[in-house]
Amino acid sequence: MTTYLQQLDAAAPADRWKIARGFLFDEPLPFHAELRDKRPIYAMEEVTLATRFADCNLILRRPLTFGVDLYKPKQGSYFMAQDDTAQHWREKSIMKSILDVEDLPKIRDFVRNTTDQALDSARGSVDLVRHVTRGVPVKLVQDWFGFTRSNPEKLIDWSYWNQQDAFWNQPFDSVVDGLDQEGIIKNRERAGVMMAIYIGRLVLRRSAAVKLGSRRDDPVSRLLRLSFSDGVDFNLRDVVFNVGGLLIGAVETTSHGVCNALSHLTSDPALLKEARDVALGGRPEDFDGYVFEALRFNPAFPYFFRVCHRDTELSGGTPQAETVRKGTTVLAVTHSAMFDPTAFPDPEKFDPARDFSDTYTFGHGMHTCLGRHIAGVMLPEIVRQILRRSDLDFGSGPDFKGSAVPQEWHLTYAA
Template sequence: AMRKVVRREDLPALGQQAEAMAESIVAAAPGRIEVVDTLVRRVTFSVLGDYFGVPDPAGGDLRVWGTRLFEFQFVGSMSDMELRAEVDQIAPALRTHIQNEISRRRGDPGKDDILSRCLAEQKAGTDGFSDDQIRTSLMGFIVGGPPQPPMVVPQALEQLLRRPEALAGAQAAARADDDDLLWRYVQEAMRFDPLAPGLPRNVLTDWTLAKGTRRERRIPAGSTVMAAFASAMKDPRRVADPNRFDPDRPASDYIHFGYDLHQCFGIHINRATLHRMLKPLLKRANLRRAQGRRGRLHKNGPFAASLTVTFD
């Protein structure tokens, strides 16, 4: 149902909004900026929250709510009682917040966004747009979407900073407003530190992998297997010279967003916005790491936590 209201023709405006907000943040910075929270997280939640039609809740922070729910769903543990207690409060609060927005906007749809389009479909009697279905979809968008760019975009910048020639190429693309080339630089940087290095999956029945080959392996039911995206994108049997930074690689060398039935719903939004968030920063002269620990990418588990850069 959501494919009726999340439209490809929205992508140019989303890219422009991401770049414009990033430019305003970078322009206001005194030659120094923390990339994860101050830049990417602010841009992502502001632009996408506005697009979805889900504003910040009164007395809450959508950035915190979405990120903590993402952490619990994708990397959390049921044994982490502190996180569980937090999400037990956040989840119903977000659900109530979105339902309140649905009720408020029904009488006054206002601007064109995902929520207003959903309500128009509901009014027209289209299947898949009950209040429950709209609320569930918007919750999924908030939890599964905006928390991810603040993880992977700083990681991509870190990889560029490690490679002066690649950084210079990305900066030249940014300054030339060559967004297609800039995307290829960011996509290639992501290959060296992808958002999801691998996805664990539970084996439901006994299975033989690569049967009849020397790689044949029996996997018993109850096992956990890892679909290792990071190593797959560096497999020399499939990827030419995998340790070389090459922004002109074929699309088949990348599996950042999955394929077919498992392809990320937000692939096109990501491809329209991720590089545009970095573009204003990459345009700055003498872009470099801040001195000391702040100038290195720090992670909290799988999450990028901080990376500070300076520029002239």
């Protein structure tokens, strides 16, 4: 039987990335293990893969050497499309300060109640994606983040197309069969215009309320008070951009994460029973590790992409050291890194008691997920409430419908 590397090396150079991408998504763990052992830095025409923990950490923590250049055509002047700029640090700091980290217990209660209401109202049969994995974070955006007078279907649409274009429609994705790259760009542009119109009107309404003394306490209102204070360089245009970022980041990534965690937990009947027992009998925090460990096995993002700005040696000091040249698109294959035995003891074991500090569920380095603390309670609480239902039938699992993320998942349960 030929190895993965033998198959790749035997293929024409122009075909290797398509084959390797198939392995990354269809047979990830054995493929990763072979690369980590034999060729941890694997260069192809379109991308170079880095598969060891040390190299992934280096790539993601050095923004001046490995930059987010490929975000810029998708996200424009948004701070997350910048590396180590004054605007990036200022706006990230502002956004961190206005999110409700101190209110995580209340947010968890909100997610718990909203998930239960969604399942109760469905009366035993539900499309998990629309009504729960997308529906619950959309409700959080509306009720907690302050997106009043909004249509949930439109919020889902805007988040979906922005995420599709930014993360799943890069130049190196051209090898994906049937991917309509221009169509995705047009849908993202349409969604961006409609989202900007809605947020612009929201900001105008809320600005008037704030100036009239409204004490409404949500992220949109906090951003406006900060902008009006003139205490920091943060104008209304910046408010609009960053309010949009709250929506884009909250919905689709949560949905994908919940679906992936559930997919892994339901793939093993014994593991599913163990997780359900904890969901039913333990404290909420006792259950969280099951979701984060499931996402180590089945992450929403198996890699993060960067562009190399200067010739850089990876796997330095080892026989497999390789120099990555300036201009190369590098994929830090963090799914592989989370199974690197140098960083994760007994990596093949499902261990919900792990310390998850070194996992990449929320990224790493300068571009770590802005809302990681909120997501850190929302993701496991949605999964926990689903598993607390009885007579669960997960059917055939999530249906991606040709997309990079789940589009439907029909679940039945005792009403």
